Amino acid sequence: MGSENPFGADNQQETKLRALDPLWVVGFVDGEGCFSVSIHRNDLARPTGGWQVQSTFQVSQHRDHRDILEDLVRFFGCGNVRSKGQRSRVDVYAVHSSRQLLDRIIPFFEANELRVKRDDFESFAFITRAIRTRSHHRPDVFTEVVRRAYSMNARGKQRIRPIEIILGSSETTREVPLGG
Numbered sequence: 001m002g003s004e005n006p007f008g009a010d011n012q013q014e015t016k017l018r019a020l021d022p023l024w025v026v027g028f029v030d031g032e033g034c035f036s037v038s039i040h041r042n043d044l045a046r047p048t049g050g051w052q053v054q055s056t057f058q059v060s061q062h063r064d065h066r067d068i069l070e071d072l073v074r075f076f077g078c079g080n081v082r083s084k085g086q087r088s089r090v091d092v093y094a095v096h097s098s099r100q101l102l103d104r105i106i107p108f109f110e111a112n113e114l115r116v117k118r119d120d121f122e123s124f125a126f127i128t129r130a131i132r133t134r135s136h137h138r139p140d141v142f143t144e145v146v147r148r149a150y151s152m153n154a155r156g157k158q159r160i161r162p163i164e165i166i167l168g169s170s171e172t173t174r175e176v177p178l179g180g
Contacts, residue, residue, distance in 0.1 A: 030116040035124035037149040047137035055128040058094040069093035123148035
């Protein structure tokens, strides 16, 4: 039998399961979230010239507020929370699965528009759909995926490789004649 006291021991679990307001989630993600696309070397990814493309949605928060990230797991019904690293005081809520991104994350933000991260989200949604349908295996779509990925998150300034290396442009692959 439950307690009539809403703050009693019987209701502790219920008070932890607070519902998040969708508009609050949009604002929180606009400030603390990131829609990112990584591009890694993978020799098994032959259709894309040895490049693997991975979409990730994440939200970071100081570990003192890990409960907010766990609320996001319940809100979206997917993803997980992990530490950013052994020496970090930051925890991260992340969703990597293209199926979960397409079933849960993308529809939510299409129905509840972001302001600050709207452009990054639109590229993210395009890229995630291309990955899921494998249309990024087509050279023209792969080029569009890479260009959009490099346009996201401060225009790709944090990327290690120049875009030309991934796209195999003639600028980076042409042979230089001897003596010239």
